[in-house]
Amino acid sequence: MMRVLFLSFMMISLGAASWAANNNPWMRTCRIDQGQFWVLKGGSDELSMCLFGDAGIGAEAFFLFKTNAGPTEAVQAYKNRNSSSPRGGVCGAFDAELVTGKDTQGQSFNICRFEDGSLIEETTLWLGPGSGANENLDRALSKTY
Numbered sequence: 001m002m003r004v005l006f007l008s009f010m011m012i013s014l015g016a017a018s019w020a021a022n023n024n025p026w027m028r029t030c031r032i033d034q035g036q037f038w039v040l041k042g043g044s045d046e047l048s049m050c051l052f053g054d055a056g057i058g059a060e061a062f063f064l065f066k067t068n069a070g071p072t073e074a075v076q077a078y079k080n081r082n083s084s085s086p087r088g089g090v091c092g093a094f095d096a097e098l099v100t101g102k103d104t105q106g107q108s109f110n111i112c113r114f115e116d117g118s119l120i121e122e123t124t125l126w127l128g129p130g131s132g133a134n135e136n137l138d139r140a141l142s143k144t145y
Helices: 002-023 025-032 059-066 073-079 122-127 132-141
Strands: 036-042 045-052 055-058 097-102 108-113 119-121
Touching: 025 036, 025 045, 025 059, 036 108, 045 059, 045 097, 045 108, 045 119, 045 132, 055 059, 055 073, 055 122, 055 132, 059 073, 059 119, 073 119, 073 122, 073 132, 108 122, 119 122, 122 132
Parallel strands: none
Antiparallel strands: 036 045, 036 097, 045 055, 055 119, 097 108, 108 119
């Protein structure tokens, strides 16, 4: 009897998690373009990211771009990034705040948070479009729905 209850609970829990993932537009949009939805802790904030290999962009910024809801500062900074190296730190060069986020394994990531709240991983912004490390992100940003 206990085993049946446990299995029933597990099935309901997995179904609820699947339902939540399928009904979260940021997560769904990220996954449609072969990205991995990732949540980092930045102080008391949760930073929702979409990872494309080594490249990371804020899940909300990616969703807004893909749905033609308007470009965010993070997407604009990335797409308009020139090849010269920014001075005064990557985030600061784009008038963004540097935020450190940690994943559940304790690995740290430097994230640029723009005034509009949009996010992009610092190295992703620094390398810019055309970098081999950002190839999957470039592909995902090359089209909208």
